Amino acid sequence: MHISEGFLSPSALAAGWAIAGAGVAWGLKKMDSDRIVRVSMASSVFFLASLINVKLGPSSTHLSLIGPIGLILGWTSFPAIFTALLLQAVLFQFGGLLVLGANTASMATPAVLAYLVFGAATRSRNLRLASVASFAAGFLAVMTSALLVGLWLALSDPDMMLTAKTIFAVHVPLAVVEGVTTLFMTMFLRRAFPDMLKGVDRL
Amino acid sequence: MxxxxxxxxxxxxxxxxxxxxxxxxxxxxxxxxxxxxxxxxxxxxxxxxxxxxxxxxxxxxxxxxxxxxxxxxxxxxxxxxxxxxxxxxxxxxxxxxxxxxxxxxxxxxxxxxxxxxxxxxxxxxxxxxxxxxxxxxxALHFPVKLRMLLLLTMRYVFLLADRMATMGRALCLRSPRMKGMQTYKAYACMVGTTLVHSSDRAERAALAIGCRGGMSGFSRPDRQxxxxxxxxxxxxxxxxxxxxxxxxxxxxxx
Structure with a gap:
């Protein structure tokens, strides 16, 4: 999911930083000072999720938790994901510092969209609706993220269109796993701590 | 690791x-x-x-x-x-x-x-x-909230990594041969439990920070x-x- 250094043109890098900058600024504005600790905890969970390997057929993949983080944090997903990606770039060299803007935009935008589109439905009393919305939030968050990664590549070099399409197709199994995991996680949180699904700015 | x-x-x-x-x-x-x-x-x-x-x-x-x-x-x-x-x-x-x-x-x-x-x-x-x-x-005038978030995230990574490792070990001992949906459900519940624990912990950490005088005294960078x-x-x-x-x-x- 991370774009590495060297792939993106300066115009794509600038667009990534512009979206990430606007999102982080808006997210920080929506985040009260007394909620920083809670957001940092969720950011740590997002950071650690990339280190959990889950079996997928003969291979394995790691969770991205874009959907659940979006449902829990709402608009504050932008600063939380920016921070987690900055730490991943510095500590493990995942992604990079120059592409941090594009990576934040391609992961935090789907997280916020998941919150805006499916947030209310996941809290619904209708269990079937909540289940479908939870799966869709996890599945579509990953697919939207893959779409944005492909978009950044195609924007940098139009000849990479087939590469972008392949990246999108490769993410389908991961998106299904993410959808199922989000569904189970939402059901767990509905029972254990329903307030968490209201978004951190409403807690 | x-x-x-x-x-x-x-x-x-x-x-x-x-x-x-x-x-x-x-x-x-x-x-x-x-x-x-x-x-x-x-x-x-x-x-x-x-x-x-x-x-x-x-x-x-x-x-x-x-x-x-x-x-x-x-x-x-x-x-x-x-x-x-x-x-x-x-x-x-x-x-x-x-x-x-x-x-x-x-x-x-x-x-x-x-x-x-x-x-x-x-x-x-x-x-x-x-x-x-x-x-x-x-020094580059980035918002204080963002810097606090960075420092606190770094701090809680250690805390939650330990907790996740403990729960991962317990999961392996409980059911070492999980397959299919069972695996995803177990992992989802593990991450969910971590989130709930982290929320409780965040509540107490926020109170402790408040007792120490709030975020104002948290990070004072050196003069450049x-x-x-x-x-x-x-x-x-x-x-x-x-x-x-x-x-x-x-x-x-x-």
Whole structure:
């Protein structure tokens, strides 16, 4: 999911930083000072999720938790994901510092969209609706993220269109796993701590 | 694994000749060089662009080489994928039925760029450590909330890593041969439990921070001094960027 250094043109890098900058600024504005600790905890969970390997057929993949983080944090997903990606770039060299803007935009935008589109439905009393919305939030968050990664590549070099399409197709199994995991996680949180699904700015 | 990497990183921070330089200058110079290299797309320009990163690599001599090469090895994990994947999907004349010659050239160019962009960023920005990066962000007037978030996230990574490891061990002991949906449900509940625990913990941590006087006393970065040395370093990096841009434009017009 991370774009590495060297792939993106300066115009794509600038667009990534512009979206990430606007999102982080808006997210920080929506985040009260007394909620920083809670957001940092969720950011740590997002950071650690990339280190959990889950079996997928003969291979394995790691969770991205874009959907659940979006449902829990709402608009504050932008600063939380920016921070987690900055730490991943510095500590493990995942992604990079120059592409941090594009990576934040391609992961935090789907997280916020998941919150805006499916947030209310996941809290619904209708269990079937909540289940479908939870799966869709996890599945579509990953697919939207893959779409944005492909978009950044195609924007940098139009000849990479087939590469972008392949990246999108490769993410389908991961998106299904993410959808199922989000569904189970939402059901767990509905029972254990329903307030968490209201978004951190409403807690 | 997480804690080891973090420990290595923290130990290696602040052991460079570059530590005498103002963090703002380090970040500005590193990003200036990285952006310029990202814009280059010819072999000649990239060859010229590699000079300064290679000089930076030699700054601390052998002392810093193993750490930087270890970091570059981490960066280059993606290179194998690029070398295989890009020639398969890139347009152009096919070599050995499947592989595109243009794709191969593009892959080599991207891996080259990846390395020479990473050297200044790792050497000048990432190697400052989290406290150094916090100082640089403070000096560059980044919002206090963002810096607090960075420091607290770093702090809670350790805490939650321990908790997740404990729960992972318990999960393996409870049901070592999980399959299909059972696995995903178990992992989802594990992450969910971590989130609930972290929320409880956050509540108490916020109260404790409040008792200590709130966020105001949390992080006071050192006062930075911008001297002729920083001006000189900026001048070298900007001049280098201007030369690279000139080479690139000249090659394009030929």
């Amino acid at each position: 997480i804690l080891d990497s973090v420990r290595i990183f923290e130990e290696c921070a602040c052991k460079s000749r570059l530590d005498a330089v103002d963090p703002r200058c380090r970040v500005i110079c590193a990003f200036c060089l990285a952006v310029t290299i990202a814009a280059l797309d010819s072999v000649h320009a990239l060859a010229a662009g590699s000079v300064l990163p290679l000089l930076l690599l030699c700054i601390d001599g052998r002392r810093s080489m193993p750490r930087i090469f270890r970091m570059l090895a981490g960066v280059n994990k993606v290179s194998v994928l690029v070398l295989f994947f890009l020639p398969l999907t890139y347009p152009g004349d096919r070599v050995l039925v499947f592989f595109s010659a243009d794709g191969m050239k593009m892959a080599i160019l991207i891996i080259w760029k990846l390395n020479i962009i990473s050297i200044p960023l790792l050497k000048m920005a990432a190697s400052m450590g989290i406290t150094g990066i916090n100082d640089a962000l403070a 001094v911008w001297t002729w040395r920083e001006w000189a370093l900026c001048a070298i990096f900007f001049l280098n960027s201007a030369c690279l841009a000139a080479i690139s434009i000249t090659r394009m017009s030929l």
